[in-house]
Amino acid sequence: EFMYLGHAGGVKLPNLFMPKLMNNHGNFVGSLGNVARYLGRKAEELGVEIYPGFPASEVLVEDGKVVGIATGDMGISRDGEPNANFTRGMELRAKYTIFGEGARGSLTKQMVERFGLNEGRDHQKYGIGIKELWQVKPEHFQPGLVRHSMGWPLPNNSGGGSWLYHFDDNLVSVGFVVHLNYKNPTLSPFDEFQRFKTHP
Ligand SMILES: Cc1cc2nc3c(=O)[nH]c(=O)nc-3n(C[C@H](O)[C@H](O)[C@H](O)COP(=O)(O)OP(=O)(O)OC[C@H]3O[C@@H](n4cnc5c(N)ncnc54)[C@H](O)[C@@H]3O)c2cc1C
Numbered sequence: 001e002f003m004y005l006g007h008a009g010g011v012k013l014p015n016l017f018m019p020k021l022m023n024n025h026g027n028f029v030g031s032l033g034n035v036a037r038y039l040g041r042k043a044e045e046l047g048v049e050i051y052p053g054f055p056a057s058e059v060l061v062e063d064g065k066v067v068g069i070a071t072g073d074m075g076i077s078r079d080g081e082p083n084a085n086f087t088r089g090m091e092l093r094a095k096y097t098i099f100g101e102g103a104r105g106s107l108t109k110q111m112v113e114r115f116g117l118n119e120g121r122d123h124q125k126y127g128i129g130i131k132e133l134w135q136v137k138p139e140h141f142q143p144g145l146v147r148h149s150m151g152w153p154l155p156n157n158s159g160g161g162s163w164l165y166h167f168d169d170n171l172v173s174v175g176f177v178v179h180l181n182y183k184n185p186t187l188s189p190f191d192e193f194q195r196f197k198t199h200p
Contacts, residue, residue, distance in 0.1 A: 001145070005152040005162075005199060024146050029167035059107050060091060061114075068093035069107070127160060130193045131175035141170045153195040158182040160189075162196050 002018055003010040015023060040050055057072035069092055075085035099108045103126070112118050143166055150161035159179035166172050176193035 001147045003147065003149040003151075005149045007152050008200065010149065010151070010199075022148065029144060029146060029165045029173075031168070056092075056107055057089065059097075059110060060093065066097050066111070068097055125179065125181070127177050127179045128189050129175055129177040130190060131173060134172045134174055135170050136172050138170055141172070142166050152199065153192050154178065155184070155187075158184070158187060160192075 002013045002015065002022060004013055044050060051071070054071040054074075056069035058070040059066055060068045060070060071089040071092070073082070073089045074087040075083050077083040099105060099111065101108050103124075145164070145166040147164045148161055149163075154160050159181070160177045162174075162176045164172055164174055174197070176189070176196050178187070178189035178192060
């Protein structure tokens with residue numbers, strides 16, 4: 001469901017006019033942490049080695065080509081000196097190196113700059129999303145319901161909106177996104193989220 005909210009109520013928008021990516025009928029609702037753990041197990045069953053806790057800290061480039069990454073040194077004390085747990089970082093070399101660091105990865109940023117990957121591309125657009133996980137009374141729980149809104153409490157010149165996902169054991173993921181190009185410098189995404197939660 002997609003709602004356009006005013007301060008005292010809202011109207012449901014017909015799904016017909018929504019972009020395809022907002023059409024989630026027949027899909028599953030779940031926790032991304034659980035999905036990632038599930039995929040991790042599947043990958044390991046296929047022989048993939050996963051090194052949690054070892055961030056890639058350096059890209060290895062030879063002859064203008066990425067040949068792998070290096071992990072950082074572990075066990076460095078606050079004053080920058082090696083402590084008893086010191087372990088030297090290691091190089092992981094590969095035929096292909098795929099960067100999946102999320103929206104603003106530190107190594108990806110270096111690669112974008114070094115190889116001019118953003119030339120002729122649109123600028124990235126950023127937003128902030130704030131989420132709470134509620135466990136609600138069974139009478140308020142509608143398993144599988146996905147509801148998005150736009151409009152109130154954001155002013156017309158600021159982008160963003162809310163979500164409510166009912167899933168798992170009477171859980172509702174409640175959240176609010178504000179696009180970070182808002183014009184009013186006193187707008188506070190956290191306070192807009194708090195106001196959103198007072199909507200009838
Ligand atoms: C509040 C919020 C709600 C959202 N809700 C939805 C939703 O309902 N539905 C939906 O489809 N999408 C949603 N999204 C978007 C979705 O979460 C992202 O699009 C998706 O997670 C991006 O996946 P990714 O693998 O590219 O990056 P990420 O999920 O960000 O994963 C990147 C991973 O790489 C790790 N990493 C970063 N740098 C390094 C490094 N140098 N070395 C090793 N590891 C590193 C990070 O710790 C992280 O675990 C939401 C996003 C937010 C913030």
